Amino acid sequence: MQKKQKIIVIGGGFAGIQFVHQIDENIFDVLLIDKINHHQFQPLFYQVATSQLEPSSISFPLRNIFKGKKNLQIRLTEVLNIDESNSTITTTIGDFHYDYLVIAIGCKTNFFGNQEIEKCAFTLKTTYEAIKIRNHILQTFENIISADENIKESLLNLVIVGAGPTGVELAGAFAEIRKNILPKDYPGIDFSKFKIILIEGSKNTLNSMSEKAKIASRKYLEAMGVSIMTETIVANYDGKLLTLKNGDSIKTKTVIWAAGVKGNTILGLPESYYGNSNRLKVSVLNKVIDSKNIYALGDIALMETDIYPKGHPQLANVAINQAKNLAYNFKKMMQRKPTRDFDYKDLGSMATIGRNKAVVDLPFFKFQGYLAWLVWMFLHLMLILNVRNRLIIFINWAWAYFTKDTSLRLILKEKTKK
Numbered sequence: 001m002q003k004k005q006k007i008i009v010i011g012g013g014f015a016g017i018q019f020v021h022q023i024d025e026n027i028f029d030v031l032l033i034d035k036i037n038h039h040q041f042q043p044l045f046y047q048v049a050t051s052q053l054e055p056s057s058i059s060f061p062l063r064n065i066f067k068g069k070k071n072l073q074i075r076l077t078e079v080l081n082i083d084e085s086n087s088t089i090t091t092t093i094g095d096f097h098y099d100y101l102v103i104a105i106g107c108k109t110n111f112f113g114n115q116e117i118e119k120c121a122f123t124l125k126t127t128y129e130a131i132k133i134r135n136h137i138l139q140t141f142e143n144i145i146s147a148d149e150n151i152k153e154s155l156l157n158l159v160i161v162g163a164g165p166t167g168v169e170l171a172g173a174f175a176e177i178r179k180n181i182l183p184k185d186y187p188g189i190d191f192s193k194f195k196i197i198l199i200e201g202s203k204n205t206l207n208s209m210s211e212k213a214k215i216a217s218r219k220y221l222e223a224m225g226v227s228i229m230t231e232t233i234v235a236n237y238d239g240k241l242l243t244l245k246n247g248d249s250i251k252t253k254t255v256i257w258a259a260g261v262k263g264n265t266i267l268g269l270p271e272s273y274y275g276n277s278n279r280l281k282v283s284v285l286n287k288v289i290d291s292k293n294i295y296a297l298g299d300i301a302l303m304e305t306d307i308y309p310k311g312h313p314q315l316a317n318v319a320i321n322q323a324k325n326l327a328y329n330f331k332k333m334m335q336r337k338p339t340r341d342f343d344y345k346d347l348g349s350m351a352t353i354g355r356n357k358a359v360v361d362l363p364f365f366k367f368q369g370y371l372a373w374l375v376w377m378f379l380h381l382m383l384i385l386n387v388r389n390r391l392i393i394f395i396n397w398a399w400a401y402f403t404k405d406t407s408l409r410l411i412l413k414e415k416t417k418k
Helices: 014-022 042-049 115-120 127-146 149-155 165-180 211-223 316-334 370-383 387-403
Strands: 005-010 028-034 038-040 059-061 072-076 079-083 088-091 094-097 100-103 107-109 157-161 195-199 227-229 234-237 241-244 249-251 254-257 261-263 294-296 349-354 357-362 365-368
Touching: 005 014, 014 028, 014 316, 042 127, 042 165, 042 370, 115 234, 115 254, 127 149, 127 254, 149 157, 157 165, 157 249, 165 195, 165 211, 165 349, 211 227, 211 349, 211 357, 211 365, 349 370, 357 370, 365 370, 370 387
Parallel strands: 005 028, 005 100, 028 072, 100 294, 157 195, 157 254, 195 227
Antiparallel strands: 038 059, 079 088, 088 094, 107 261, 234 241, 241 249, 349 357, 357 365
């Protein structure tokens, strides 16, 4: 019997999870490595940040996902270095050898080199960051009650930078909370003075979507009382004052940065392997170009094709289908049979702005409003990994829809040491 080949997968996101599920366990042994012990459902981070869902609803322990999978080992550690010449990786718990390496480490927030903004602004790329935003927002309203008048303005200004899907969904969710929930929780605060400001460098909200989606999303947000500033670039933020490149400034204690992403990096790979935004350049087989036995999947993979000259969109559907295709190709390689190039069929994009409000762009049909909102909810529920969590999320959504409340507004912080 032929010895099994050893594959190391770095990253338990959509691509890593799908690849491990699909790989033939009779041919390959797999070591899955991640810094955290669970898969995070990124599309709903904003609902954790806005107290609509608990983090446990969108978090899935890796060992539970793969229980009973005999060809898999899981290690909770951080990869420090890749030694390509010896086919080994160095981690915080030791070195591991591989026959093939699959990198699926995703992306992080791009601050475009501004370290002060990076230090002072909130980001939304992990469950932990979503909880930090929730804690901060709720604590801010507690502080407003007893704050001096000279600092109330900065507490009552919430700024979101970046009007892509994350920024738009956050702005819409906060607008609904301002209208339906906060006045009941804090009757002593005048929420007409609570400003939600959405700043975008391009001409439109949801600038990568269709013209209909751009127009509808802006219309929805403005009707909900969100202040939108397009063609506006942030120059700096020091934790108290947000400065714009046009010279204007905004006093605020809360800035959420959703203005761009770049690939995570691991030491050891040559700079020539990386393309735009720190993404690894890959072939149509997802093999890192010029590498010996290294592959990349999902957001970190930059596959330039005639249809996608700047790489595929960084969406869950791309990551999932790349992982399926690579698992298929690994099996064919071992059988010495022809492999299959990755060919992405664009199924469209969508974003929700709030209750009964969403935009959906399908290849041949674009629509907005209540139907789009239902489609958005259904498709996101189907992406949730297990039935139990789907049910919990559906119950939360149904409760919030009929009561206009969530009852999940908990401030969870470590006790301050004296």
